[in-house]
Amino acid sequence: MGKTRRSRVWDSFLISKIKADPFQTQKTKREARQKRALNIKRILPFYCNSQEIDGEMHHVTNMNAHMIVGQNYVALKMPYGLSLNDIWRATIDERGVQRNSLSVAAKSYKLNIVNMYEPLVHHIDFEKINELCEIRIIAQPPLKTRNYTAKSYPRFDIDNYPKIILDSLKGLIFKDDNIFIHEQIKLAEPVEDGCVWVSCIFMQESDTNWVEEPINFDWLAGRARAHGI
Structure with a gap:
């Protein structure tokens, strides 16, 4: 016995629903409405x-x-950074001029830092640092199962660490990276996935007038420490 017209209509309706992707976001013909519908913001618990x-x-x-947060410093734990080769990408603009711009990996790293620390600085009502400081960085490379010497252990060059870290924290922890007039970088024991500790040390007023400070050759030769470093 053949199906009635009503049965055929219902069969067609059910088949179309089964074939449809249940997770597909329905689009509209209005661009603004479609943009709002697809721009879903996920609020994570803090x-x-x-x-x-x-x-x-x-x-x-x-x-x-x-x-x-100490009396004379602020320190933060950061994800392990990027090498300089991974931070920059050479691009050619419309005039044919080569420009260096941040890579996708560098932008992702900076966004990760914002997502990590922005909720915290708002939570504790942290005021951005705007006084002259010394920056100290301790990098802990990712842990390796092989035995390496201190010289052969896989890591970034020592000058690779500050750039992406300072760029990521600018406007979040301090107003501008021109507040730093001293810098120290060290390596420490490797840990799982690696990490970088960075601290902003508030300097004494007597140590901030570097424009009138003569060269300390004893410090340069490693025979003396400057400003308690």
């Missing part, structure tokens, strides 16, 4: 554990942020 240890505040969040 948790912060703040604890005072030896007079310093440690703030640790579920976003993997770890900030230490």
Whole structure:
């Protein structure tokens, strides 16, 4: 016995629903409405554990942020950085001039830092640093199973670490990276996935007038330390 017209209509309707992707976002003919519909923002929960240890505040969040606020410094734990070769990409503009721009990996790293620390700085009402500082960086390369010497251990060149880190924190932790007039970088024991600790140390007023400071050759030769470094 043949199907009635109504049965055939229902069969056609059910088949179309089965073939359709249930997770497909329906588009509209209006561009603005479509843009709003596709621009879905996901709000992730934020948790912060703040604890005072030896007079310093440690703030640790579920976003993997770890900030230490001391009387004379602020320190942060950062993801392991990028090499200079991975930070920059050469592009040619419409006039045929070569320009260096941030790579996709560098932009992703900076966005990751913002996502990590922006909720925290708002949570603790952190005021951006705007005074002369010394920056200190301790890089811990990713842990390797092979045995390496200190010289042969895989890592970035020492001058690769500051650039992407300072760019990522500018406007978030400090107003501008021209506040730094001293810099120190060290390597430390490797850890899983690697990380970088960076600190902004507030300098004494007597140490900030570098325009009138003569060359300290004893410090240059490693025979003396400058400004308690």
